[in-house]
Amino acid sequence: MYQYDAHDQALVDQRVSEFRDQVSRRLSGALTEDQFKPLRLMNGLYLQLHAYMLRVAIPYGTLSSHQMRVLAHIARRYDRGYGHFTTRQNIQYNWIKLADAPDILADLAAEQMHAIQTSGNCIRNVTSDPWAGVAADEIEDPRIAAEILRQWSTFHPEFSFLPRKFKIAITGAPTDRAAVKVHDIGLRMHRDERGAVGYEVIVGGGLGRTPIIGKTLRPFLPKEHLLSYLEAIMRVYNTHGRRDNMYKARIKILVEALGIDEFRRQVEAEWEPLRDGALRLPPETYAAITERFAPPLYEQRTGSVATLVRDPETDPALARWVQANVAPHKVPGYGIVNISLKGTGQIPGDATASQMELVAKMADLYSLGEIRVTHEQNLVLPHVRLSDLPALWRTLDAGDLATPNVGLISDIIACPGLDYCSLANARSIPLAQALSERFSDMTRAQAIGPLHINISGCINACAHHHVGHIGVLGVDRKGEELYQITLGGRSDEAAALGRIVGPAVPAHQAIEMIAGFVDTYLAIRHPGELFIDTVERLGTAPFKETLHAAA
Amino acid sequence: MPLLENGHHVADRWTALPDAEPVPDDGPVLVSLDRLKAEADTLWTRSAPIGVRLPNDVPVSALVAAVGGALDRLSLIVLSFPAFKDGRAYTQARQLRDTHGYQGSLRATGDVLRDQLYFMARCGIDAVEIDSTDPEGDWQASVTTFGAVYQPASDDRTPISVQRLAALGRKGVAA
Ligand code: SF4
Numbered sequence A: 001m002y003q004y005d006a007h008d009q010a011l012v013d014q015r016v017s018e019f020r021d022q023v024s025r026r027l028s029g030a031l032t033e034d035q036f037k038p039l040r041l042m043n044g045l046y047l048q049l050h051a052y053m054l055r056v057a058i059p060y061g062t063l064s065s066h067q068m069r070v071l072a073h074i075a076r077r078y079d080r081g082y083g084h085f086t087t088r089q090n091i092q093y094n095w096i097k098l099a100d101a102p103d104i105l106a107d108l109a110a111e112q113m114h115a116i117q118t119s120g121n122c123i124r125n126v127t128s129d130p131w132a133g134v135a136a137d138e139i140e141d142p143r144i145a146a147e148i149l150r151q152w153s154t155f156h157p158e159f160s161f162l163p164r165k166f167k168i169a170i171t172g173a174p175t176d177r178a179a180v181k182v183h184d185i186g187l188r189m190h191r192d193e194r195g196a197v198g199y200e201v202i203v204g205g206g207l208g209r210t211p212i213i214g215k216t217l218r219p220f221l222p223k224e225h226l227l228s229y230l231e232a233i234m235r236v237y238n239t240h241g242r243r244d245n246m247y248k249a250r251i252k253i254l255v256e257a258l259g260i261d262e263f264r265r266q267v268e269a270e271w272e273p274l275r276d277g278a279l280r281l282p283p284e285t286y287a288a289i290t291e292r293f294a295p296p297l298y299e300q301r302t303g304s305v306a307t308l309v310r311d312p313e314t315d316p317a318l319a320r321w322v323q324a325n326v327a328p329h330k331v332p333g334y335g336i337v338n339i340s341l342k343g344t345g346q347i348p349g350d351a352t353a354s355q356m357e358l359v360a361k362m363a364d365l366y367s368l369g370e371i372r373v374t375h376e377q378n379l380v381l382p383h384v385r386l387s388d389l390p391a392l393w394r395t396l397d398a399g400d401l402a403t404p405n406v407g408l409i410s411d412i413i414a415c416p417g418l419d420y421c422s423l424a425n426a427r428s429i430p431l432a433q434a435l436s437e438r439f440s441d442m443t444r445a446q447a448i449g450p451l452h453i454n455i456s457g458c459i460n461a462c463a464h465h466h467v468g469h470i471g472v473l474g475v476d477r478k479g480e481e482l483y484q485i486t487l488g489g490r491s492d493e494a495a496a497l498g499r500i501v502g503p504a505v506p507a508h509q510a511i512e513m514i515a516g517f518v519d520t521y522l523a524i525r526h527p528g529e530l531f532i533d534t535v536e537r538l539g540t541a542p543f544k545e546t547l548h549a550a551a
Numbered sequence B: 001m002p003l004l005e006n007g008h009h010v011a012d013r014w015t016a017l018p019d020a021e022p023v024p025d026d027g028p029v030l031v032s033l034d035r036l037k038a039e040a041d042t043l044w045t046r047s048a049p050i051g052v053r054l055p056n057d058v059p060v061s062a063l064v065a066a067v068g069g070a071l072d073r074l075s076l077i078v079l080s081f082p083a084f085k086d087g088r089a090y091t092q093a094r095q096l097r098d099t100h101g102y103q104g105s106l107r108a109t110g111d112v113l114r115d116q117l118y119f120m121a122r123c124g125i126d127a128v129e130i131d132s133t134d135p136e137g138d139w140q141a142s143v144t145t146f147g148a149v150y151q152p153a154s155d156d157r158t159p160i161s162v163q164r165l166a167a168l169g170r171k172g173v174a175a
Helices: A006-027 A033-041 A065-078 A098-110 A143-153 A223-240 A251-258 A260-274 A283-291 A305-310 A316-325 A353-366 A386-398 A429-438 A442-448 A507-524 A531-538 A541-550 B033-038 B040-045 B060-066 B088-099 B114-122 B135-143 B160-174
Strands: A045-047 A052-056 A062-064 A082-085 A091-096 A168-171 A185-191 A197-203 A215-222 A326-328 A334-339 A350-352 A370-373 A379-385 A453-456 A470-477 A480-487 B003-005 B008-010 B029-032 B050-054 B074-081 B105-110 B127-129
Touching (some): A006 A033, A052 A098, A065 A082, A091 A098, A143 A283, A185 A223, A197 A223, A215 A260, A223 A283, A223 B088, A316 A334, A316 A386, A350 A353, A353 A386, A442 A507, A470 A507, A531 A541, B008 B135, B033 B040, B033 B060, B060 B088
Parallel strands (some): A453 A470, B029 B050
Antiparallel strands (some): A052 A091, A062 A370, A082 A091, A082 A350, A185 A197, A326 A334, B003 B008
């Protein structure tokens, strides 16, 4: 994986000194809270309901075992012994003291990490496929471009005070595990007719108050133009994005207002003088970064995940875990192990310091020291020998980290909600916990098959409820916490927004509704048909009947 | 308010002219874009330098049109930062410098804080009006915060990617 060189290291170190100075100016009163706020936001520090929250960047979700140990150390030393992995492949700590923040950043910097641009109206941490570099269906490792984008966007002098935050996602595989169609800019790698690799550039996707699926701005952008073209997009957005109303300030609103054709015309006009300038990416620059993502040395091995599951000798409990949590690796004899942070009754995405340390140790023993964070708030050990799976599984199980539910109904994405977030209308976490208990029978969960539930505590949609197969939105009606349910959303290559079914209801009723939808699906599905495909085939009507029957 | 030019605290030699006031015969004057358009004929006949205030919601192309494509008839363009978080003028600065090759002075006014100076300098802004007891110290501290830069901008700093390639090239030759 990417290792900092002296340049990268110097920048994060200088950033720590700068922030230490800013914090001391704030603590001494030289800076007012108003003046300090944009500065702390540039370093991932938010003021939440009870304390400061610090968001640490995990670029494109890739971590070393050493870095994971630092995250555990921060949880233990400066927080309450745990951290929360987010839907943007980052980690958040909810109980931080302002005076500690510079020391935390220094501890992070010592292990090549930072909190730069994890908040504020700038280009945020670029997200990608958590299986980047190992997925069997990949064209090219998308982290190469993601790292190039990380460097380009870091302290970008022109784009650090945008109308609103800006999120870029990139996928290198035809199966989109990075939700590129619901980002401000989504990049989908593919090949042109001559076999050259480039990107479909998708713009103006996003969730929140105004959920929109992104539109294609350019069907094929050659690699060398990646930065100049994105700079042109940002320039149009920085100039014309709305600044009078923060709810209308995202690029999706501008694209809707101008229309994609006019938006494209403006981008192309800005691009013309840029395209062959200093931002052009020569193949050597690309190669220099590619080298730093060189695949590890794999052993010559054989076997596949599928044969292991079918082998009658395999322990059934192990087979069930492998079936749900281990994905095919591009190299024979290896598997991609997904670690669920969604144990029954657990807070989605939370991990204790001891769990982080256990994962770090497992990564050292079985995954060449590498770990990934997924936007579903789980962890991944990307390079595991199939022969190591039994031992790994036993150890994870002892640490409560072997729930065999990745991608299944209890693998719920939930935002912090009213338990932590000052913007929330309703709690998300207790509902997620209750649902995971309701669906704790893993044999039944596997029979139900892939099904994503996403729960957001308000319309800011941090848990992407619009694109959950079943989406749940917390609303506040005269002080009562209610939940509005949608069906049929998805964030993959066929991205679509869910449709509302029924009125908003209290939590216990929401659970019954969801259970009813699942029963309906099991009754009407074609053999082998996924939940989302049944909703697509039949619409929401049969599910609405469930509601009537229950009423 | 203290004025810094290239990091030095200087006296402002420009007369900022409200639209209603007559144009003096000599001395550098700073006028609004509207006035520049309306009184182009008389303004350009003066021998002293002309500067213009460019609001941050006016496209740079409108200014370019107003000077008939010859931006270098202007010696000063004053950009506006009405609030710390309103960053439109950073793009205006880069368009003026990079797209249109403007060589005169670019001055930032408004809600200018020391923590923005780094970004401004990189966008080609060479002068700022800043409310500070130590403006020169602020400039020095801010523009030297980072020893290297990742991306090309409107200053002459060599991006890290180019430095890396050069280092590789040197190694290649040695090997
Ligand atoms: S969706 Fe709303 S409640 Fe949940 S984290 Fe985001 S802002 Fe907070």
